[in-house]
Amino acid sequence: MTENTHTLLPPSGTGQVITRFGADLLVETAGGELLRCTTRRKLDQVACGDAVRWERQAQGNAAVTEILPRRNVLERPDFRGKLRPVAANIDLLIVVTSWQPAPLWEMLDRYLIAARRLPAEVLVVMNKADLRAAQTTPEMEACLAEYEAVGYPILHVCADQQAGIDAVSAAIQGRTAIVVGQSGVGKSSIAAQLLPDEAIRVGEIGQTGEGRHTTTSATLYRLPSGGTLIDSPGVRDFGLVGLDFSTLQGGFPEFGAYLGECRFNNCTHNHEPGCAIKAAVSAGKIPPRRFARYLNLLADCNG
Numbered sequence: 137m138t139e140n141t142h143t144l145l146p147p148s149g150t151g152q153v154i155t156r157f158g159a160d161l162l163v164e165t166a167g168g169e170l171l172r173c174t175t176r177r178k179l180d181q182v183a184c185g186d187a188v189r190w191e192r193q194a195q196g197n198a199a200v201t202e203i204l205p206r207r208n209v210l211e212r213p214d215f216r217g218k219l220r221p222v223a224a225n226i227d228l229l230i231v232v233t234s235w236q237p238a239p240l241w242e243m244l245d246r247y248l249i250a251a252r253r254l255p256a257e258v259l260v261v262m263n264k265a266d267l268r269a270a271q272t273t274p275e276m277e278a279c280l281a282e283y284e285a286v287g288y289p290i291l292h293v294c295a296d297q298q299a300g301i302d303a304v305s306a307a308i309q310g311r312t313a314i315v316v317g318q319s320g321v322g323k324s325s326i327a328a329q330l331l332p333d334e335a336i337r338v339g340e341i342g343q344t345g346e347g348r349h350t351t352t353s354a355t356l357y358r359l360p361s362g363g364t365l366i367d368s369p370g371v372r373d374f375g376l377v378g379l380d381f382s383t384l385q386g387g388f389p390e391f392g393a394y395l396g397e398c399r400f401n402n403c404t405h406n407h408e409p410g411c412a413i414k415a416a417v418s419a420g421k422i423p424p425r426r427f428a429r430y431l432n433l434l435a436d437c438n439g
């Protein structure tokens with residue numbers, strides 16, 4: 137990709153938002169050129185990954201005139217608590233966990249639920265494989281095995297030694313992925329391994345010129361292996377805002393076989409008699425640890 141704001145460009149076209157810096161956007165045109173665009177106030181919600189229509193203007197930078205329909209959008213609250221779009225059109229949420237700091241399983245559940253809600257596919261990356269022997273506990277191994285049993289794909293990686301990174305690249309191939317996870321698990325280390333130096337320079341184009349590229353702006357990178365990675369320091373620790381009951385329930389695929397068998401069809405699997413989920417927990421068919429976390433999340437649920 138090369139930055140091109142010259143008049144060889146057609147008068148208008150479509151493209152994808154690489155990053156935004158202030159009121160300006162860096163757009164990759166359908167022809168693969170990088171185009172700096174202004175955006176109109178009413179398009180304030182435009183986000184990294186958005187497909188857009190742009191138009192050349194008589195003077196100055198091109199302008200983004202329209203946001204094309206999104207497949208999904210990841211949002212997080214800004215400093216005022218107002219939800220802001222951070223990244224759009226995501227195929228794969230890569231949730232990074234590690235042996236040290238130990239996984240916060242309920243946080244992992246929240247990411248998995250968020251992925252389902254987007255909707256996007258999910259990949260759990262267990263980083264710092266080198267620390268497994270020293271840090272693991274039977275409890276941690278059992279918890280992880282439960283996620284595997286439910287069917288979540290899990291990759292073991294050691295970002296420090298570049299081990300397992302190829303498998304992560306392969307999972308991203310042909311997709312747009314975003315890396316999330318709790319602090320200190322190695323998200324930046326993994327992103328750095330995935331991104332070639334050249335890709336990092338592309339992101340820095342936004343730092344030249346008047347507009348400053350704030351560190352919280354999500355940036356989209358094309359990986360040499362064929363996928364696309366959206367890297368966003370600001371979204372890496374995003375939580376789950378506005379969790380509703382059906383999304384929560386969908387985050388526990390192992391409930392699926394029993395849903396509809398509860399005495400009440402609006403059963404929350406909490407205090408209700410005749411609950412098929414609780415019966416399945418008692419019968420050892422649903423792991424009690426996962427059910428306990430479900431109940432904690434249910435307490436945060438708003439309808």
Ligand SMILES: Nc1nc2c(ncn2[C@@H]2O[C@H](COP(=O)(O)OP(=O)(O)OP(=O)(O)O)[C@@H](O)[C@H]2O)c(=O)[nH]1
Nearest residue numbers: 263264265294295296318319320321322323324325
């Ligand atoms: N032992 C070991 N340490 C690692 C590995 N990967 C990353 N680290 C270390 O873990 C620490 C945190 O790594 P980061 O990549 O900054 O983690 P992060 O998730 O981006 O952290 P935040 O920016 O706080 O969200 C650093 O000291 C890394 O060197 C690994 O595979 N093994």
Ligand SMILES: [Zn+2]
Nearest residue numbers: 398403405411
């Ligand atoms: Zn029930």
